[in-house]
Amino acid sequence: MGRETELEEFRAALDEQLDDVVVLALHGPGGIGKSALLRRYAIEATHRGCAVVEVDAGMVEPTEEAFAAAATVTGGGRVILLVDAADSLAHLEDWFRKRFLLSLAPGSVVVLAGRRPPSLRWRSDPEWGDSLRVRQLGGLSPAESLRVVSDAMTGGIAGRGARIAFADGHPLALRLAGRDDGLERGDGWSPSPAVVGELLRRVVGSPPSAAHRRALEICAHVPDATEDLLSVFMPDRAYEVFDWLRRQPYVSTGANALRLLPVVAEAVNRDLRWRAPDAYLSLHKAVRTHVQDLVRSRPEPESLRAAAAFNHVQARGRWAHGFDWGDRHDSxxxxxxxxxxxxxxxxxxxxxxxxxxxxxxxxxxxxxxxxxxxxxxxxxxxxxxxxxxxxxxxxxxxxxxxxxxxxxxxxxxxxxxxxxxxxxxxxxxxxxxxxxxxxxxxxxxxxxxxxxxxxxxxxxxxxxxxxxxxxxxxxxxxxxxxxxxxxxxxxxxxxxxxxxxxDWRTTGVSEWAELLDVRMLSGSRAPRSRSLPRAAVLSRASFDDAVHDALRAWHQRDRLAANPLLRAAFVAQASGDPEQVLRRLIVRAVEAIDHDPKAKGQRAAVWATYLKGGSTQQAVARELSVSFSTYRRYLKRGVERVCWYLWEQERTYVAQARSGRLHYGENSDGVSDTTGR
The missing domain is CATH 3.40.630.30 (Gcn5-related N-acetyltransferase (GNAT))
Structure with a gap:
């Protein structure tokens, strides 16, 4: 099914009348369909009357004699040799290309299928030129993927889209997903741990050590990975594990770094999340914090790439399907x-x-x-x-x-x-x-x-x-x-x-990022961030302006009714009429000035000017028996103390609201102690 380009290339090789041996080298990760394609090649060549020899190199003793015996065709003449698991011949490559292939009859076609391509030494050998044709097998198209999943599914049609999205064109993953009952949840199908485990066993295998597994998990969590990224989490072994990763068949080299095959990244993530959820969350937060810091600290375009990585990291949940977060082709x-x-x-x-x-x-x-x-x-x-x-x-x-x-x-x-x-x-x-x-x-x-x-x-x-x-x-x-x-x-x-x-004033960036962490694990059922009811969370400058306005409007009820402090957290937390709550809290703030024995003149200036009212500032200065300049200094500093007192109230209740320790309208007193008593 599919692979029409590769089939046409094979047919063209069969039709060629050459004096040399033609080698088609197919490579790709496990489960990508190499063996299935070899079977189709065998059928095609047999229908044409060609002599076909099929060898599974993984089942043959890795010696020159054993392979030559397995690949022998009786009668001589042109042969179509199909070799699966060709990676097993890596240590025999010099013998294979310099002696074995030259022993075949002219016009023979040899197809090598393995997880890795032939060595660079062979690919760059001018003697082979056009006779060596290397092709990397990619995933199936969406239409081909739909056919594979539909053929594999034994029940209804539910969850086809989710199965295709998970497999991302990988044939083995498509077949496993099609036959999998999965984990049925409110948001649809997701692969069972058994399918994820089987996919990892057949495509990834067992990493050499715990450090290599850790590196794989880190790379699976980001769109692409550099040695610098790995050195943040494992400084002593970054080079070693990076060098190992770059040689794996399920890893590709992108414009900026290494990238895992999407279905492998998805499987590694799901496996860690299922078997060790605490470790998964710890890894996620560490990676997210790192890329978040890169956004702030790096110039463009690095900061923009880091922002894309932040989105990718937070998109590990099912909610983000349908967005090409990685843009794997940098299009x-x-x-x-x-x-x-x-x-x-x-x-x-x-x-x-x-x-x-x-x-x-x-x-x-x-x-x-x-x-x-x-x-x-x-x-x-x-x-x-x-x-x-x-x-x-x-x-x-x-x-x-x-x-x-x-x-x-x-x-x-x-x-x-x-x-x-x-x-x-x-x-x-x-x-x-x-x-x-x-x-x-x-x-x-x-x-x-x-x-x-x-x-x-x-x-x-x-x-x-x-x-x-x-x-x-x-x-x-x-x-x-x-x-x-x-x-x-x-x-x-x-x-x-x-x-x-x-509103970043009620849910700041750090809290927002942590909320996304929770939702990434819990899905859309995770709680929303807490926001203040009717809240107007003001900047400090705007808050101080509002306090000044409230004092000046103390005897003007219509003007006080429009003050934004009426919707601030320190007012909203108390039961009762907001205007009366605000007046009571301002009175307590003015009275709190007396807690400093040296500030009694400031308290008197604020009280007489605003709360008592009815006199000019010159008259208040005379009433307090101080010079006008001293009075102005007392008034300014007294208002500053009122602003500070109320601002501390505001900060306290905003923090309690966000943490869930406060329920609005249930505090009849409406005051927390910020004086240190």
Missing amino acids: VYETPCDAEGIRAIRDLSHEALGADGLATVDFWLHRQPEGFHLYRSAGTDEVVGVLGLLRFDRWDAVETVIDPVVRAVRDHVESEAGTGLGQRADLVRFMLVQKRSTEGAAVLPRMLARITKEVLSQERLDWTFVAVSGNGRLRRLLEYADFRQLRGTLSWGDHGVTIYGH
Whole structure:
């Protein structure tokens, strides 16, 4: 089934009238279909009336005499020699090519099938030239994979897609998966431990030592692995195990490092996760922390590759199927927006969004050209995708009028955090992929790597929003990654847009990464991150501004009712009317100034100016019998103490909310002791 290219090459060799012996060397990992292809070769040659000799070198004593005897054809003449397990002849290679092959009749065809190719010495020998033809066997196509799985399945048709995704075109894995009842869960079929174990036994075998097994497990967890990566976890043996890995038939050499065959990486991961879940989680966290640090510490493009690795590491769970996280062929690369690329952006925007959408793209190209990233085909350099990542630390009236998506983001931020300046928000506004592109599956993961890189490397980021039009897989991915859907769907031209957002003030990057760790193991049933009910978690500067506003509005109830502190954690945790809770907590904060005997004048200045009120500042200074400059100093320092006291309350309750130790509205007192008493 399949392998039409290899069959045509064999038929062509049979048809050739040559005076030399032709050698076809097939190589690939265990289970890739070498033996099955040799059987088809034998049938083809027999139908043509050729003399066929089949030898399983793994079953023959590894000596010159034993092999020559097994490969002897009676009667002489042209022979078609099919040798399986040709790796067993590695130590006999010089004899085999210099003496044995030259003893065969002219026009003979020899097919060698093994896990490794012939030596470089043989492949580079000019005497063999076109007579030695080396071909690596890859996986089957999706259509061929479907036929293999369907033929192997004895029951219904459930789980075909999951079985094909697991095997990734590997014939043995397809047959094992097709016959496997698997582990039926809410999210569909997954391979049983028996299938995973059999696959590892037949494809990987037993690693030489525990260190080699550890290296294999590390490589299985990342998209590609370098010796530098291994040295982080096993500094004394990194070179040794890396050299061993690079010689394995299920390992390929990528543009940047080594890569395991996808089905092998999947099987190694599942095996460790099943037999040693604690060790698996420990390995996962160590690798994830390492690549997360690389994102922050390395310049581009290394940091961008590290961000892609972070996504790959967190995508080990079933939830991420359908995304080509590894882009094993490096088919797409990112470039910044330049003058030459603007035309390509406009063409792709018009194709995907129409005239109205193009007008919005043009607007943002003028306003924030640095936020646009192009994704080009590695083969043609053609632009096949565009990412528009906008950045806001203030809200421009023109921008919110022109773009309803930005207006919706602004309204959400202000409803959650108030109208003060200083809120930093990133908006993934455009994610456009060329419809006719064959690299389309690789574009979105590249875009997600850029988004992850921006999240992990920013020193201060309050919000990240993503505007999505259609694309159910991306929606599910965002929900899994703890991005919450804003209410409603916007109408934008002919498109409906749904906005997803994550508030980094309530769930910071470190906590978010740990949440993904749990979900990677537990799936979508893992708990969501805790967020504060109605919460407006303010920056320290915005918090202090809100305290000042509350003091100045002490006798203006309408103005106090709009203060963002009413939705802060230290207020939300207490039962009762939020305004009365806030007033009570501010009074206690002012009274707490007296805990410092040297600060009684500060407490008196704050109390008389704001809580008592009704007098000018000059009058309050006279009432306190201090100079006006002294009064101003007392007032300034007293307000600072109130801000600090309340901020410590806020920090305490935010931490308790995140850890689950606090239930909002159940604390009737509403105060924790931050004075050290």
